[in-house]
Amino acid sequence: MPRVLIDSVLCKGCERCVGACPQRILGLSKELNAKGYYPALVLHQPRCIGCCLCAITCPDSAVQVGLNGNQYKLFEY
Amino acid sequence: MLSEVTFAGFGGQGVMLAGKILAHAGLDEGHEVVWLPSYGPEMRGGTAYCNVVISDKPIGSPIFAAPAAVVVMNRPSLDKFGSRVKPGGLLIINSSLIDATSDRTDIHVVRVPCNEIAQGFGSAKAANMAALGAYCGATKVVTVDSVKALVKETFGAKPKVLDLNYKTLERGWQAGEEGLAAAKKKIK
Amino acid sequence: MGEKKLLKGCEAIGEAAIQAGAKAFFGYPITPQSEVPEYLSKRLPEVGGVFLQAESEVAASNMLYGAAGAGVRIFTTTSSPGYSLMQEAVSYMAGSELPCVIVNIVRGGPGLGGILPGQGDYKQATRGGGHGDYRTPVLAPSTVQEAADLMIDAFDIADKYRNPVLVLGDGLIGQMMEPVEFKQRSTQVVEKPWATTGAKGRPPNIVNSLYLDAPTLERHNIKLKAKYDAIEKDERRWEEYGNTGKLDILLVAYGTVARVCKTAVDEMTKQGIRVGLFRPISLYPFPDAELRSAARQAKAILDIELSTGQMIDDVKAAVEGRVPVHYYGRVGGIVCTPEEVAFHAGRVIKGEQVYTIGEYAGLVTALTA
Amino acid sequence: MELVFKNTTGLVSVPRHYCPGCTHGVIHRMVAEVIEELGVRESAVGISPVGCSVIAYNYFNCDMQQAAHGRAPALATGIKRVRPDLTVFTYQGDGDLASIGTAETVQAANRGEKVTVIFVNNAIYGMTGGQMAPTTMPGQVTTTSPAGRDVNHCGYPIRVVELLATLRTPAYLVRVSAHDEVHLVQAKQAIRKAFRYQLEGRCFSFVEVLSICPTNWGLSPAEASQWLANTMIPYYPLGEIKTPDDGPVTEAHHAQ
Numbered sequence: 001m002p003r004v005l006i007d008s009v010l011c012k013g014c015e016r017c018v019g020a021c022p023q024r025i026l027g028l029s030k031e032l033n034a035k036g037y038y039p040a041l042v043l044h045q046p047r048c049i050g051c052c053l054c055a056i057t058c059p060d061s062a063v064q065v066g067l068n069g070n071q072y073k074l075f076e077y
Numbered sequence: 078m079l080s081e082v083t084f085a086g087f088g089g090q091g092v093m094l095a096g097k098i099l100a101h102a103g104l105d106e107g108h109e110v111v112w113l114p115s116y117g118p119e120m121r122g123g124t125a126y127c128n129v130v131i132s133d134k135p136i137g138s139p140i141f142a143a144p145a146a147v148v149v150m151n152r153p154s155l156d157k158f159g160s161r162v163k164p165g166g167l168l169i170i171n172s173s174l175i176d177a178t179s180d181r182t183d184i185h186v187v188r189v190p191c192n193e194i195a196q197g198f199g200s201a202k203a204a205n206m207a208a209l210g211a212y213c214g215a216t217k218v219v220t221v222d223s224v225k226a227l228v229k230e231t232f233g234a235k236p237k238v239l240d241l242n243y244k245t246l247e248r249g250w251q252a253g254e255e256g257l258a259a260a261k262k263k264i265k
Numbered sequence: 266m267g268e269k270k271l272l273k274g275c276e277a278i279g280e281a282a283i284q285a286g287a288k289a290f291f292g293y294p295i296t297p298q299s300e301v302p303e304y305l306s307k308r309l310p311e312v313g314g315v316f317l318q319a320e321s322e323v324a325a326s327n328m329l330y331g332a333a334g335a336g337v338r339i340f341t342t343t344s345s346p347g348y349s350l351m352q353e354a355v356s357y358m359a360g361s362e363l364p365c366v367i368v369n370i371v372r373g374g375p376g377l378g379g380i381l382p383g384q385g386d387y388k389q390a391t392r393g394g395g396h397g398d399y400r401t402p403v404l405a406p407s408t409v410q411e412a413a414d415l416m417i418d419a420f421d422i423a424d425k426y427r428n429p430v431l432v433l434g435d436g437l438i439g440q441m442m443e444p445v446e447f448k449q450r451s452t453q454v455v456e457k458p459w460a461t462t463g464a465k466g467r468p469p470n471i472v473n474s475l476y477l478d479a480p481t482l483e484r485h486n487i488k489l490k491a492k493y494d495a496i497e498k499d500e501r502r503w504e505e506y507g508n509t510g511k512l513d514i515l516l517v518a519y520g521t522v523a524r525v526c527k528t529a530v531d532e533m534t535k536q537g538i539r540v541g542l543f544r545p546i547s548l549y550p551f552p553d554a555e556l557r558s559a560a561r562q563a564k565a566i567l568d569i570e571l572s573t574g575q576m577i578d579d580v581k582a583a584v585e586g587r588v589p590v591h592y593y594g595r596v597g598g599i600v601c602t603p604e605e606v607a608f609h610a611g612r613v614i615k616g617e618q619v620y621t622i623g624e625y626a627g628l629v630t631a632l633t634a
Numbered sequence: 635m636e637l638v639f640k641n642t643t644g645l646v647s648v649p650r651h652y653c654p655g656c657t658h659g660v661i662h663r664m665v666a667e668v669i670e671e672l673g674v675r676e677s678a679v680g681i682s683p684v685g686c687s688v689i690a691y692n693y694f695n696c697d698m699q700q701a702a703h704g705r706a707p708a709l710a711t712g713i714k715r716v717r718p719d720l721t722v723f724t725y726q727g728d729g730d731l732a733s734i735g736t737a738e739t740v741q742a743a744n745r746g747e748k749v750t751v752i753f754v755n756n757a758i759y760g761m762t763g764g765q766m767a768p769t770t771m772p773g774q775v776t777t778t779s780p781a782g783r784d785v786n787h788c789g790y791p792i793r794v795v796e797l798l799a800t801l802r803t804p805a806y807l808v809r810v811s812a813h814d815e816v817h818l819v820q821a822k823q824a825i826r827k828a829f830r831y832q833l834e835g836r837c838f839s840f841v842e843v844l845s846i847c848p849t850n851w852g853l854s855p856a857e858a859s860q861w862l863a864n865t866m867i868p869y870y871p872l873g874e875i876k877t878p879d880d881g882p883v884t885e886a887h888h889a890q
Binding site: 097110112113138139141143 | 269271408437440441442443444521524525526527528529530531600602603604605
């Protein structure tokens, strides 16, 4: 199972990951972080396919993707 | 010993080279030397000149208002430098290209047909060697052997050219020696 | 000990840099120093060095920045308008504490000016030249031999203090030929652990002059100031020539003009005049205490420059008003002769007030007539 | 659990100062990832410009030099010429590279300096507060073109890649975009190629990355991405404009 890990301290709430996710499983938190942004969070973790596009599109290195088991390589990055 | 000379002519007459050979010869004989060229656009076609100072002591000014000796290879150079020669000094005029002479009576004027001498041995291009020879012959600031060694260094690769330069130098040397002796008599 | 070779100043400067261990030259042709890049374009590849003709002095000086940052001994040569263009990189190098050597073969100015000798860049050279609070040590040779020697010293000073060092010559130094002997010397090898050579087994190095935090930038400026203080204490160079002690007049001049003055001193001494010459070799740091001491028993000072009076401010500051300071100079590429110097020195000795630029007085009269 | 997408060691793990959604961060990361993947972090020297990415030296985890405005290609030249063993790259914006540093850019490209240039084109001056850039689009409003860029007054935007493509020497000239994830995948490959060409000793590799500036464009990051796709890409076509000749690397341009 893939898992999206979002660092809510680094996140600036730009929503690029939200728009990038093909599964539409990301959204913004309703609580401000220390810098005054609403950070991104994972709304439906089980639907994640581990494509990593959220991490690829993040300007702040706030997203990493973990995995238990096998990953399907969807494209060459 | 302190020798100051300005070689002047138009670009291509080899006045820079004549000065350099003189400076090298001075260095080879263990003296302090400076060679200072005029530089910039005037080197290409206009009047070009260089100053050479040879001395037993560290050399101060490479620039002098009144040089002890001037060698002029063309008319504009005579006009520019003829009046500047230090009283009692030496003015060598390339009579091949300069009809005029200096009317100064307080200096030694020596007329040497540099181009004709060189032409006589094969090429007027070597006129600068006649001029250099004339200056050295008149002043004996360096020996003929030192100058010849450097002429060999410069033209050694081409024996014909070397021979021409040697002969021109020697004839110039003689003309300088005799010319100065005659000029000294005249002043008396 | 090497043998004496007859070399043009420009060639001697280039060769001395190689002897000092310079590995690269980035430059741009400008009269009257183009013989340096011409010489090096042939010579540097022979010794495994890098020669590159840049697209401009701006680029050349920034190439120096890059190469100096990579820890290599580098230098360039230029002439006045080119040095103006280099001010950007010189300021950045001073700020980033990068060592390099820049030779400015000064010509007449301002603007395009002329190509003949001048000293009009004195203030630009000694006050930093570019923006910000920095200084560059300035060495001014008066013979070709000294130019070669000072080039080697300049590299050592640059590395020691991590600062650009300027060698200030003029067209005469660049163009004249004199015998030069390259002394065998152990060029100091300075470790440069700060250089950007690849962060292998250490944290990354950053070459930088940007300090957005004011207190940090103030600390950086104070650190630089301490360095310049050390330079002012330890890197003063000067020469005294001729008579010492009680003097009718003391000449002060640097560079090639100082040679002219030496001949003037010799001539005047023959005439029984008590005259000496004080020649600053380092223009920054200016040897002010030494000049003050040399001037202590002089009745007057005559400052001689190929500029309209730039060093004179340093001379006046040095003697602190204890000795009257007169000035004589030529500009536009005209170099004064020993006769001129002796003439104006004579006027000072006679008690005349002398503050003359060449034929200035005569010209003004002619123009207003 | 294994991290299949983890933060690169090519970047220092500190928060970056860029505005929310600014693609500088993405481009930083991709360059750093390539440096890590190619195993050159310990031989890399990067050059940060003047502009928004002026303190990139605090972010890249390799040796860095900070350049005067526009002069990064000159610094890169200086470093690479004296240390050809180092992997040298510049990271420059449009004001830096295409305005004040045009000469340095063109000349370094034409000399075939064996360095990699990353050119971030966001059609505006970001750091100084949204003034017109040489790459500002016709009609685009900036603080120094309040009525929109008037091409009759200041000409059309510069297409740097096409400009450089007129030169024979450069090895690799490519334009990519950072506005969305699909284009980022392509951009990454272009950056990797550019560095690889440098390691092969090929002359000058150049990657122009179209980038968004939500703050100074006055748009949300999503709107900015749309604007880039609709306005910039038609004017700045994407793709490889010049690739190296096939065959072995020659020392034709300069020996090192």
